[in-house]
Amino acid sequence: MTVPLDNWFALLLATDAPALPSPPVMQLWLRLGWCTVLAWMGVVAMGRFAPVSARRGAWPITVAAVLALSAWLPGPYSPAYWLGLAFQAPSVVTALLCAGILLERLVPSSVARGSAPAPNRLKTAFAFTGVVLGWALLLDTFALLPLQLYAWGFSPAAVGLVVLVAAVPWVVLGSAPQALRARTWVVPIALLVFAAWHLPTGNVWDVVLDPWLWVALHVYLGRRVWMR
Amino acid sequence: MALMLLSSFPPALRRLLVALVASCVVLGLDIWQRPQIPAQASAPWPADTAVPDLRKLQVQAGGEIPMPAGMAAAHASSLLPMPSGDAASLSVFWFSGDRESGPNVQIAASQYDRSTQQWSPARFVVNRFAMAEQLGYGLRRLGNPVAWLDGGGRVNLFVVATGWGGWAASRILHLRQSSPGRGLAELAFEPVRVLPLSWLWNTSFLVRNAPLPLMDGGMMLPVHFELGIKYPTALRFDNAGDFRGMVRLSQRLHLLQPSLVMQSPSAWLAFMRDERPQGKVSVARTTDAGVHWSDLPDLTLDNPDAAVAGLGMAEGQMLLAHNSSIASRGTLDLSRSANGRDWTLVGTLERGGHDDEYSYPAMAWVDGNLWVTYTVDRHRIAWKRLAAVPLAGPKP
Numbered sequence: 001m002t003v004p005l006d007n008w009f010a011l012l013l014a015t016d017a018p019a020l021p022s023p024p025v026m027q028l029w030l031r032l033g034w035c036t037v038l039a040w041m042g043v044v045a046m047g048r049f050a051p052v053s054a055r056r057g058a059w060p061i062t063v064a065a066v067l068a069l070s071a072w073l074p075g076p077y078s079p080a081y082w083l084g085l086a087f088q089a090p091s092v093v094t095a096l097l098c099a100g101i102l103l104e105r106l107v108p109s110s111v112a113r114g115s116a117p118a119p120n121r122l123k124t125a126f127a128f129t130g131v132v133l134g135w136a137l138l139l140d141t142f143a144l145l146p147l148q149l150y151a152w153g154f155s156p157a158a159v160g161l162v163v164l165v166a167a168v169p170w171v172v173l174g175s176a177p178q179a180l181r182a183r184t185w186v187v188p189i190a191l192l193v194f195a196a197w198h199l200p201t202g203n204v205w206d207v208v209l210d211p212w213l214w215v216a217l218h219v220y221l222g223r224r225v226w227m228r
Numbered sequence: 229m230a231l232m233l234l235s236s237f238p239p240a241l242r243r244l245l246v247a248l249v250a251s252c253v254v255l256g257l258d259i260w261q262r263p264q265i266p267a268q269a270s271a272p273w274p275a276d277t278a279v280p281d282l283r284k285l286q287v288q289a290g291g292e293i294p295m296p297a298g299m300a301a302a303h304a305s306s307l308l309p310m311p312s313g314d315a316a317s318l319s320v321f322w323f324s325g326d327r328e329s330g331p332n333v334q335i336a337a338s339q340y341d342r343s344t345q346q347w348s349p350a351r352f353v354v355n356r357f358a359m360a361e362q363l364g365y366g367l368r369r370l371g372n373p374v375a376w377l378d379g380g381g382r383v384n385l386f387v388v389a390t391g392w393g394g395w396a397a398s399r400i401l402h403l404r405q406s407s408p409g410r411g412l413a414e415l416a417f418e419p420v421r422v423l424p425l426s427w428l429w430n431t432s433f434l435v436r437n438a439p440l441p442l443m444d445g446g447m448m449l450p451v452h453f454e455l456g457i458k459y460p461t462a463l464r465f466d467n468a469g470d471f472r473g474m475v476r477l478s479q480r481l482h483l484l485q486p487s488l489v490m491q492s493p494s495a496w497l498a499f500m501r502d503e504r505p506q507g508k509v510s511v512a513r514t515t516d517a518g519v520h521w522s523d524l525p526d527l528t529l530d531n532p533d534a535a536v537a538g539l540g541m542a543e544g545q546m547l548l549a550h551n552s553s554i555a556s557r558g559t560l561d562l563s564r565s566a567n568g569r570d571w572t573l574v575g576t577l578e579r580g581g582h583d584d585e586y587s588y589p590a591m592a593w594v595d596g597n598l599w600v601t602y603t604v605d606r607h608r609i610a611w612k613r614l615a616a617v618p619l620a621g622p623k624p
Contacts, residue, residue, distance in 0.1 A: 010265060012259075015473045015474075016265060016464060016472045017262045017264065017265045017266070017472065017473075018262065018471065018473065019258070019261045019262045019263070020421065020424070020470070020471060021421075023419065023420065026364075026421060027363070030364050031364065075360075076366065080365065081360070081365050081366050082365075083365070084363075084364060084366065085360075085366035085391050085392060086392040087429045088391075088422070088429055137427040138428065140427070141426050141427055141428045141453075142455075142457055143457065143459045143481060148475070148476055151473065154473060156255060156259050156262070159254070159255060159258050160251065163250075163254050163255060167248075167250070167251055170243060170247060171240065171243045171244050172240075174239060188254075192257075195257040195258040195261075196257065201424035201430070202424055202471075203424050203427075206427065210429075211428060211429055
């Protein structure tokens with residue numbers, strides 16, 4: 001049986017056939033996502049504010065583990081309960097970026113594959129794309145765009161577009177160490193998670209960008225401009 | 229063979245092909261798990277018998293719905309006609325607590341018993357702490373509930389639930405009946421999800437008015453955004469009560485609480501509250517069952533920034549419950565229209581002083597009667613039942 005071409009187009013563009021995550025999967029992601037972000041925050045704070053002697057050894061891992069475990073406490077005892085109240089769940093990209101940084105900090109040998117630095121242009125391009133997308137989504141939230149961008153994020157076409165954009169750096173750089181350092185793997189894996197479980201909301205924009213990540217990308221771009 | 233062919237390509241081309249295949253796999257996995265595209269929406273008329281002459285509607289009975297013991301505040305009622313086999317003909321849901329937006333606000337419910345013709349004592353059916361425990365994250369406050377029966381006969385509730393902040397930090401919590409029966413004594417709910425409606429931490433959408441049922445057993449749920457600006461949106465749900473998408477109803481940024489009224493199965497109007505001072509009742513229209521909407525000129529009806537409730541009874545027969553004073557919610561009128569543009573007063577449901585409040589009407593058509601509930605001074609929920617009676621006139 002073949003599906004007519006116009007049906008395929010209709011299917012690709014349809015915003016009224018979203019696949020949403022199941023309640024148990026959403027609850028799991030809420031804790032897993034915030035668990036990763038909290039652990040990252042702990043390690044970053046340790047690296048910046050703790051005494052030098054505490055920045056090495058078992059301290060960072062201990063802090064990361066305690067913060068990560070706190071997300072799994074029941075009900076209001078869990079920071080995830082309050083973070084979810086205010087900010088819902090983090091995007092999959094945010095959680096993966098935090099996980100990647102954690103891995104680099106806690107297990108340096110896991111990423112020491114070559115000495116070439118991450119290409120700044122690529123990272124800047126990623127950050128710029130995220131900032132522009134975030135502004136578009138913010139304007140859409142306030143109904144200031146002629147199209148309904150967030151609603152379009154429920155369509156397979158939006159998923160396809162994000163997948164293709166995410167593949168560009170890998171096509172250009174391959175799996176060279178500098179590409180790994182630029183974390184070209186983050187968005188494709190996030191999209192695979194989305195395709196499998198529709199996390200975190202069933203809308204593809206919520207997979208790749210959340211408002212906190214958007215703010216962080218502004219800071220990153222601002223620093224790049226400042227350092228030039 | 230394919231691998232050998234692939235390895236003969238330049239690395240960049242090889243990666244491009246691999247990326248395309250991987251993209252197709254991700255997209256295929258995504259599409260494979262999606263439900264079918266729903267057919268174009270079509271709305272059924274609410275009355276399954278001939279609609280009486282709306283000019284002849286008169287109040288037959290009325291009163292106040294029993295409140296939960298010790299609760300001083302009540303607001304935002306939502307009516308739900310029950311299936312004919314149920315002991316109750318009607319359920320009503322509202323929020324109640326010490327005060328509006330208070331920490332102990334819960335969703336209360338009562339049912340109108342067919343045999344005793346009485347409202348049952350009210351009972352709380354949704355508690356924010358219980359729902360938060362099941363969701364895994366907190367709900368700061370509860371607000372407007374809206375009820376709907378899905379294709380499986382389960383009661384669904386859509387409840388305003390705030391995050392950090394006031395009403396502008398609201399989200400819409402979708403709950404589904406978890407008890408075996410719909411009787412008030414056993415009625416219980418479990419959360420389905422907080423509806424994903426906005427990228428900005430999923431704020432700030434609220435629900436107020438009744439959904440427009442669809443022939444496929446689904447419905448269109450009118451909601452609105454209200455962080456700084458206000459605009460209306462409609463959400464589609466399928467027969468199983470699953471979210472199927474959203475569409476904006478108006479380009480104007482000062483309209484809220486849309487009420488969907490059918491003119492025909494595919495032509496609908498959205499009557500909206502206008503937040504501007506000296507506002508009127510605003511209108512948008514669709515002729516393709518909610519796919520596209522266009523703004524229409526405001527009605528001549530005054531609107532004191534207050535919710536309205538509409539009902540399309542039959543072709544050319546529409547009803548609207550609305551506050552009709554410019555700066556007060558002290559008068560609540562029921563009007564009728566044939567075209568949605570020109571409205572004639574059927575009757576005044578309540579007339580009080582400037583500081584009185586008879587607001588947030590809800591309407592339902594049940595067994596040949598029009599039922600209206602509304603808030604009285606934010607303390608009680610009142611009800612009225614209207615039916616058509618012969619008009620007095622000269623005898624032949």
